[in-house]
Amino acid sequence: MEKLVAVSEQEVLINFVLNTKCRANIRLISLCSTNPIAFKVQTSSPHKFLVNPPTGIVHPLSQTTLQIILKPQDQLPPTFPRSPSDRFLIKTALFNSAGSLNSFFLTLPDGSTQDVKLKVAFVGPFLLKHAVSCGDIGAVKNIIKRQKSIVAELPKQETESLFRVATKLSNSEDMVSLLLQTGLKIDTRVNLNDTSDYLKGWSELHVAVAFDRTEEVLSLLKTQKYDSLDCRDKEGRTPLHLAVSKGNIRFAKLLLESGANKDAKSKDGRTALNIAAANGDRRMAEVLIEMGADPTIMDDRGSSCFDVAR
Template identity: 25%
Template structure:
């Protein structure tokens, strides 16, 4: 005879719960038709496990239930240091009398010999969400991680697997996330206090986890873009925009800040450029009346400021506290920004007043030769429009852009021609200014301003104010 009893399970699964008494039940059946069987249960780790009945008697063709107990509550599952798991050893012996006291059973199994059968060896596995969560948190420190993880997951319900996706995603481990999803975890939980799982994946920084969630149909909300922008992860923003056309690059959070505000405040110039290229509005205000330029100026981020000034004309915008970007930069001691945020204004003024010496001084102080005013005019636009040929020469000598266009689409050459400044127009052409945007008819003779009184550059309020001064 090979054995006297048979277990109803091949493996005992103990559902572990932190700081609680844990136990699990299994059954043993007597295979003998006419004789009772004595049973003795032990484990490979008696300090950790105990039984409700370590010794028992099973009548012929009957079954008995046994409970394996974890000796002491613990805040983490006491996993073995090596694979395989701890096991239950089942010893059995025929009991012709069918009766024996506890001491008699102890003596029976204390004597080795052919009367004692080693009927079963049953592995013990810790299962349940508390085990999985512990494994995720200690992943790099546990030998045989995959073995224990797969066992533990088998004891989790669908809702528990879904909730376990939270720490798995946060860990940034793509294999763990895939395993939980394959086991039944839902990538779109109905209720989550941390936003969509995709937001959590972005905050983990793992592009592989993000790709897995996207492939599994994970839904997205616009806030995920702010997370990726704050982390300066252009690759994540790119994959999100490509896979979710509904994402709005101009979506504002509860403070009214868009991804461009976030990029500017954090000094992420490449992210800033990416968001603008994807359709982001660099001129939008948040709830405090701050533009992205305000955000960059307060923090002293030079390169983002340069990028914003190339595509935005909000240098003169005041926030709800009446402060411009220049004011914020000055208050916070970012003196290197001041030439870009206001000294360029002095450059425009010098160009308008034909102050070549002042122009040179401003440029020496670091003023941006191609800085723009609120209408998109550069100093060269201003000097050309006013016919200030000496200032035009100074600006050209300092690499002013010839064919830069204002908000109405006019270059400095257009301004010179339509204001009737022939010598300035000829000088610009001699330096390579292109004449293929608008007709230059009348360049050889003065052009009447009346013919161009409806020109947008001539009807700007700022232009009229400067004309009067």
């Protein structure tokens, strides 16, 4: 049987806030050019979620938006981002009845619907801050994986607060490094000496790139020796790796034009192009390839940039 519908997301991403009604939208897209598609949405947690509309019709090659509403919760999710106990099931079928939708689905024989399953993930700044304060790097990584720009889009005051919290953790070095790689923007007046304990293994060029210090980057590139452009941190990352991780095309171009190794590998075997592919950063990938980066290089898992992008 041909597929009837597609969904815009494979997970329902809920920007969670305590004691607040939270919403997420999912688009249901008809793939049928001849008949309307009937749908019915069910959830494993009806005490927590509402769906609007719970049933409906999608016209041929059209789409409709489902709003998922999380009722106000007075406790944090027991697990996040992924919530194994919360799921949605969207039942779909070709609609050829004049009756009500509920009656239509009740009269369908078992196994005659096409079902779409959706997982639930709780994300957003509130849970990101909580995960950072707990030193939970795994949760922080998984939130950022689902919301790639969440760190970069934090307001200045929240950014500085998050940075201070991260520097006081027992795993501060790893947490600060992760946040900086994923776009945490700290005021350029932050003194390198104040953070050097947390940024072990970073050269001045690493820090200038990580903190978006344009003037410092330009100054260092004028004075750096050729081989110091590819200095490594404790993870084997060069300043180019950091520039690509942050999506900073200008810094990446400046480093490459100054002679940085475009195919340098980190300890896990990833090149800058591999990171751009993993981040879904098409423009960065184009720039790196235009400047000669090799897309066939494998990382330590045997994956090429094409494999990662796919």
